[in-house]
Amino acid sequence: MKYDTIIIGGGISGLVAGITLCSAGQKVGIVSSGQSALHFNSGSMELLGHDSRGNDIDDPCEAIKNLPPSHPYSKIGAATMEAMLADVKDFFARAGIRLCGDEHHNHYRITPMGAFRPAWLSLDGYAMFDRPAHLADGTILIVNIKGFIDFYPEFIRHALESTNYCEIREISHPKIERLRKSASEMRPTNISAVITGDVVKDIAADINMLIEQTGADAVIMPAVVGSLNGHPDAELRQRVNKPLHYAPTMPISVGGMHMQITLRQYFRSIGGDYFLGDTVSSAVIDDNGHVCSIFTDNLGDTPLEADDFILASGSFISHGLLATYEKICEPIFGLDIEAPENRADWCSADIYAAHQYMSAGVATDNMFHPSIQGRPVRNLFAAGSVASGCDPLQEQSGAGVAILTAMFIAREILKSYRHDI
Amino acid sequence: MTYKSDNISPNNFEECIKCTICTAYCPVSAVNPSYPGPKQAGPDGERYRLKKPSFYDEALKYCLNCKRCEVACPSGVRVGDIIQSARIRYAKSKPSLRDRLLADTDFVGTLSSAFAPIVNPTLRTRPVKMLMHSVLGVDSHRQFPAYSRSRFTSWYRRHKQEQEKYPRQVAYFHGCYVEYNNPALGIDFVKIMNALGFGVRLLDKERCCGVAKIANGLIDKARHDAEINIESIRRAGCPVLTTSSTCTLTMREEYPHLLGIDNSDVRESIQLAVRFIFSLVDRGEATLVFRDDIHETIAYHTPCHMSRLGWAIYPVSLLKMAPGLTLRVLPQNCCGIAGTYGFKKENYNVSQQIGQQLFDSIAEFNPDSVATDCETCKWQIEMSTPYKVENPISILARMIDFEKTRLANS
Ligand SMILES: Cc1cc2nc3c(=O)[nH]c(=O)nc-3n(C[C@H](O)[C@H](O)[C@H](O)COP(=O)(O)OP(=O)(O)OC[C@H]3O[C@@H](n4cnc5c(N)ncnc54)[C@H](O)[C@@H]3O)c2cc1C
Ligand code: SF4
Ligand code: SF4
Ligand code: SF4
Numbered sequence: 001m002k003y004d005t006i007i008i009g010g011g012i013s014g015l016v017a018g019i020t021l022c023s024a025g026q027k028v029g030i031v032s033s034g035q036s037a038l039h040f041n042s043g044s045m046e047l048l049g050h051d052s053r054g055n056d057i058d059d060p061c062e063a064i065k066n067l068p069p070s071h072p073y074s075k076i077g078a079a080t081m082e083a084m085l086a087d088v089k090d091f092f093a094r095a096g097i098r099l100c101g102d103e104h105h106n107h108y109r110i111t112p113m114g115a116f117r118p119a120w121l122s123l124d125g126y127a128m129f130d131r132p133a134h135l136a137d138g139t140i141l142i143v144n145i146k147g148f149i150d151f152y153p154e155f156i157r158h159a160l161e162s163t164n165y166c167e168i169r170e171i172s173h174p175k176i177e178r179l180r181k182s183a184s185e186m187r188p189t190n191i192s193a194v195i196t197g198d199v200v201k202d203i204a205a206d207i208n209m210l211i212e213q214t215g216a217d218a219v220i221m222p223a224v225v226g227s228l229n230g231h232p233d234a235e236l237r238q239r240v241n242k243p244l245h246y247a248p249t250m251p252i253s254v255g256g257m258h259m260q261i262t263l264r265q266y267f268r269s270i271g272g273d274y275f276l277g278d279t280v281s282s283a284v285i286d287d288n289g290h291v292c293s294i295f296t297d298n299l300g301d302t303p304l305e306a307d308d309f310i311l312a313s314g315s316f317i318s319h320g321l322l323a324t325y326e327k328i329c330e331p332i333f334g335l336d337i338e339a340p341e342n343r344a345d346w347c348s349a350d351i352y353a354a355h356q357y358m359s360a361g362v363a364t365d366n367m368f369h370p371s372i373q374g375r376p377v378r379n380l381f382a383a384g385s386v387a388s389g390c391d392p393l394q395e396q397s398g399a400g401v402a403i404l405t406a407m408f409i410a411r412e413i414l415k416s417y418r419h420d421i
Numbered sequence: 422m423t424y425k426s427d428n429i430s431p432n433n434f435e436e437c438i439k440c441t442i443c444t445a446y447c448p449v450s451a452v453n454p455s456y457p458g459p460k461q462a463g464p465d466g467e468r469y470r471l472k473k474p475s476f477y478d479e480a481l482k483y484c485l486n487c488k489r490c491e492v493a494c495p496s497g498v499r500v501g502d503i504i505q506s507a508r509i510r511y512a513k514s515k516p517s518l519r520d521r522l523l524a525d526t527d528f529v530g531t532l533s534s535a536f537a538p539i540v541n542p543t544l545r546t547r548p549v550k551m552l553m554h555s556v557l558g559v560d561s562h563r564q565f566p567a568y569s570r571s572r573f574t575s576w577y578r579r580h581k582q583e584q585e586k587y588p589r590q591v592a593y594f595h596g597c598y599v600e601y602n603n604p605a606l607g608i609d610f611v612k613i614m615n616a617l618g619f620g621v622r623l624l625d626k627e628r629c630c631g632v633a634k635i636a637n638g639l640i641d642k643a644r645h646d647a648e649i650n651i652e653s654i655r656r657a658g659c660p661v662l663t664t665s666s667t668c669t670l671t672m673r674e675e676y677p678h679l680l681g682i683d684n685s686d687v688r689e690s691i692q693l694a695v696r697f698i699f700s701l702v703d704r705g706e707a708t709l710v711f712r713d714d715i716h717e718t719i720a721y722h723t724p725c726h727m728s729r730l731g732w733a734i735y736p737v738s739l740l741k742m743a744p745g746l747t748l749r750v751l752p753q754n755c756c757g758i759a760g761t762y763g764f765k766k767e768n769y770n771v772s773q774q775i776g777q778q779l780f781d782s783i784a785e786f787n788p789d790s791v792a793t794d795c796e797t798c799k800w801q802i803e804m805s806t807p808y809k810v811e812n813p814i815s816i817l818a819r820m821i822d823f824e825k826t827r828l829a830n831s
Contacts, residue, residue, distance in 0.1 A: 181454040265752060
């Protein structure tokens with residue numbers, strides 16, 4: 001099977017690259033073992049939240065200029081970064097995802113544990129704070145779903161205490177009550193599956209009653225509303241009489257999962273092939289160091305051939321990187337890895353400190369080409385969290401690095417593609 | 422990698438990172454709160470069951486064995502296999518008469534096709550349905566697939582001699598459905614293979630693949646049949662092609678993982694005809710010539726077991742080659758029937774609820790017909806929507822110009 005570009009890994013990085021290439025007319029295939037890290041996403045995407053000393057950053061576009069040359073953003077370059085950043089919101093809007101935020105000015109998101117983190121773009125409807133702990137003036141009503149164990153209203157109240165008076169209430173609905181039969185499986189996505197149609201109206205009426213009772217000026221509820229058909233999340237916000245904001249729950253993230261499915265459906269709708277649940281097991285590389293084809297577990301002896309390949313297989317959690325007893329490795333190509341020599345240096349004793357394994361990954365040159373035993377592979381690129389060069393957790397840059405490296409690589413590939421025609 | 426072989430058991434259950442992604446994609450969890458969901462029923466429950474078998478939860482019977490959890494799992498855990506193995510090992514309730522009847526597709530098929538003119542109308546009458554509902558627990562809303570008067574193998578015997586003339590040969594595992602319900606599909610398959618220059622043989626002995634026996638707890642019978650099939654496949658010594666995604670998945674994956682039958686020497690030779698044909702064309706070893714007088718829109722539904730095989734690309738790519746076809750691949754949703762599952766009255770409502778998203782997406786596209794590689798998906802969609810459903814092989818047979826194809830490949 002012959003493609004212009006094959007992408008290994010269908011998380012946000014693989015899909016952004018795939019959509020960019022497909023929209024430009026390329027024939028693109030994405031192979032992905034399983035679902036992606038987007039399912040753990042908070043509903044907010046980060047570009048650059050903390051500087052090297054751990055201080056919050058206000059203008060990520062400015063701060064990018066101070067990063068070391070080995071950082072993926074530095075490899076892309078500040079000017080190209082700005083040009084691409086201006087297009088991100090439209091890019092997602094075309095795929096059907098509405099994001100709010102500004103690349104020149106971080107806002108704050110709240111975590112399920114009640115901490116505030118700088119963020120770049122948030123899904124429409126998610127709580128966005130202009131400074132830590134300030135959502136709106138006045139009283140805030142925090143509404144949880146009865147029996148739901150992946151959201152802790154007390155943490156949210158604690159976080160907002162310094163600026164707001166908070167009231168905590170619970171709501172329910174016969175259709176949601178049914179889910180309590182398997183209490184341990186009353187997960188965000190199961191709840192979102194029943195909050196559609198008339199249930200939205202009923203819940204809105206309940207929340208409005210609680211607003212009356214408490215005199216609240218704004219409402220926060222867990223992000224358990226949303227569907228791929230229609231927009232119950234938007235409808236609920238419209239029906240509730242005061243501003244309603246969704247706060248992230250413990251995973252699985254309803255917003256993240258819908259983002260994943262929406263992007264995948266969009267990719268397919270513009271002609272892309274997405275192989276879900278298939279693992280790339282090996283690759284054929286010719287004498288010139290070019291990748292000719294890859295093989296997968298499911299397709300067996302059917303090779304997938306392409307002019308260019310993008311490795312977007314994610315970090316340890318997605319098995320893009322593997323840590324054995326001895327070393328960190330990239331399992332498909334055996335690419336060169338940037339990681340501490342000594343295993344003892346992978347982690348710090350303090351769990352909250354930075355851990356070096358977090359910035360380990362596939363070593364790349366300035367065009368994101370990886371290498372095998374020092375020899376660059378010219379038609380292979382590494383995008384997203386599989387590549388080395390930054391600690392996304394410490395600097396709060398996960399989705400940003402994944403999106404921007406993918407866009408950059410796709411544009412690089414298109415330069416020579418257009419040439420060919 | 423050594424550390425893996427040291428620590429990880431066959432269905433990878435230690436690899437579970439408790440992310441609940443599998444539960445988010447389970448079609449049963451979404452509609453039936455009595456079902457604990459794949460994470461709980463699979464790797465979580467397995468920890469307890471290994472300590473004490475009495476932790477086994479009878480609610481595991483609600484699992485469709487659709488394997489969507491496995492397709493979604495980012496950690497390679499064979500969640501569905503863990504659940505089915507647990508049912509095999511621990512389930513205390515014995516299969517009922519109804520379950521035995523539904524499972525024995527060979528037996529029911531043999532009886533029914535002999536009496537097809539009687540059985541078909543009988544299975545459709547209301548009193549019989551009500552009786553089956555109350556006595557046997559087969560839901561009265563369910564329409565039974567029609568049994569064909571003549572069997573596929575009877576047709577084949579009449580055409581066996583011509584098949585031997587072809588220098589290149591493939592074997593065909595037709596399955597119960599082609600044999601008893603839809604011999605036309607088998608005939609389409611033989612005609613296409615002949616046009617491509619291949620003769621078609623049958624296996625020395627073919628038994629039902631056993632999917633329904635496994636689902637209904639008749640494990641010894643399933644294993645017995647499986648051994649006969651694998652032995653016959655070994656003797657065939659050529660590619661063994663199928664036209665059903667479920668038969669294929671069962672023989673390739675369930676035999677080793679659930680029944681403990683080693684098929685490693687022949688596993689690769691068992692494949693769907695669409696894959697075999699696509700590979701021939703892709704390698705330039707065969708040519709399909711299409712008719713130019715047919716124009717149709719077709720929606721392709723990916724059966725769950727096709728998703729698990731990861732092979733939807735083959736029928737889709739083949740159908741896309743036909744210039745007269747406008748093809749749309751529907752979003753991946755389970756049709757809800759899962760073999761015999763949807764026939765049971767305790768499952769009927771859940772089954773239809775699961776399928777609703779799929780039925781809606783077909784209606785929205787409003788195609789001339791629907792294509793799918795699974796026979797039970799076909800029953801379910803035809804019963805629940807006004808659309809006709811065909812196997813991609815039968816659609817291909819309508820679209821190609823046999824005479825020109827034969828010339829191009831001779
Ligand atoms: C728990 C968690 C929470 C996070 N929360 C946030 C957040 O709130 N905001 C934010 O900005 N960032 C967040 N991040 C970071 C950010 O989400 C990730 O960095 C980003 O999603 C990575 O995307 P990716 O496409 O590079 O990789 P992934 O999303 O990991 O996708 C990689 C894909 O490749 C597949 N794959 C791997 N190996 C193979 C193979 N051999 N063959 C085929 N496919 C393969 C995997 O199955 C997977 O689907 C979070 C990360 C984690 C782990
Ligand atoms: S089985 Fe897989 S998808 Fe399910 S919880 Fe475990 S790791 Fe996650
Ligand atoms: S096999 Fe299907 S029904 Fe069973 S647990 Fe997995 S997803 Fe759910
Ligand atoms: S009938 Fe088809 S879609 Fe339905 S469960 Fe079986 S394989 Fe899946």
